[in-house]
Amino acid sequence: MHENANGSRRLIEEVFGAGRFELVDELVAENAIGHDPALPEPASGPEGLKQAARGYRDAFPDLTMKVEEIVAENERVALRWTARGTHRGELFGIAPTGKEATVTGITIDRWAGGKVAESWTNWDTLGLLQQLGVVPAAAKAPA
Amino acid sequence: MSLAFPSPDHLPCPDCGASLPAAGDAGHVCDDERRIDYRLVELQPGIERFDLDLAVWLETPGGRFARFIAERDR
Numbered sequence: 001m002h003e004n005a006n007g008s009r010r011l012i013e014e015v016f017g018a019g020r021f022e023l024v025d026e027l028v029a030e031n032a033i034g035h036d037p038a039l040p041e042p043a044s045g046p047e048g049l050k051q052a053a054r055g056y057r058d059a060f061p062d063l064t065m066k067v068e069e070i071v072a073e074n075e076r077v078a079l080r081w082t083a084r085g086t087h088r089g090e091l092f093g094i095a096p097t098g099k100e101a102t103v104t105g106i107t108i109d110r111w112a113g114g115k116v117a118e119s120w121t122n123w124d125t126l127g128l129l130q131q132l133g134v135v136p137a138a139a140k141a142p143a
Numbered sequence: 144m145s146l147a148f149p150s151p152d153h154l155p156c157p158d159c160g161a162s163l164p165a166a167g168d169a170g171h172v173c174d175d176e177r178r179i180d181y182r183l184v185e186l187q188p189g190i191e192r193f194d195l196d197l198a199v200w201l202e203t204p205g206g207r208f209a210r211f212i213a214e215r216d217r
Contacts, residue, residue, distance in 0.1 A: 084162060086160070088184075096184055096187075097160070097184060098160050098180060098181040098183075098184030098185065099160040099162075099181070100155055100160050100161050100162035101153065101162055102151075102152065102153035102162040103151075103153075104152070124151070126149060126151075127149070127152070127153075130150070130151045130154075131151050131153060131154055131155055133155075137150050137151055137154060137165075138147070138150040
């Protein structure tokens with residue numbers, strides 16, 4: 001597999017999906033910027049990314065993330081992923097619900113000098129809020 | 144083409160909170176441990192409220208007398 005693609009996969013599956021925060025320093029540039037519409041401001045550098053990952057893992061301690069597809073071209077890597085976890089900590093001001101949620105997202109990483117220099121993520125925030133029961137969902141869960 | 148308000152692909156089981164395909168998962172059987180955990184989270188606000196109410200009541204004359212009797216009979 002393309003080296004950058006493997007690094008991007010590890011950031012999602014091993015850092016966010018397994019809490020291996022020590023990998024961030026190896027994979028993320030000092031001046032990196034991470035864009036995620038769910039964050040109040042872009043994550044800045046390795047520490048910002050660790051903080052973002054910790055925030056999600058505090059809310060979903062059993063969070064797992066699976067990369068379903070990777071497209072790599074030159075210095076960019078695009079990943080389609082699925083995340084799954086149980087809501088056991090506060091998230092967006094929402095007290096723990098104990099509900100398990102499954103959401104999908106897409107991340108595009110730009111690599112420079114062997115590390116991620118910039119990252120753009122969009123994920124199904126609305127779907128998560130619907131699954132946690134704070135926004136109405138049209139469909140009903142099977143009985 | 145008309146647009147519809149989006150619905151998630153998955154929704155939590157109403158009994159145990161497990162994430163299930165919204166289209167239906169006929170094979171799902173609730174795990175007992177998960178069901179108890181889920182119920183406890185649902186009950187947590189009530190449990191916390193009970194603890195607070197109990198602490199307040201224990202400082203009332205009736206509560207103090209109950210503590211006295213409990214200590215005496217221990």
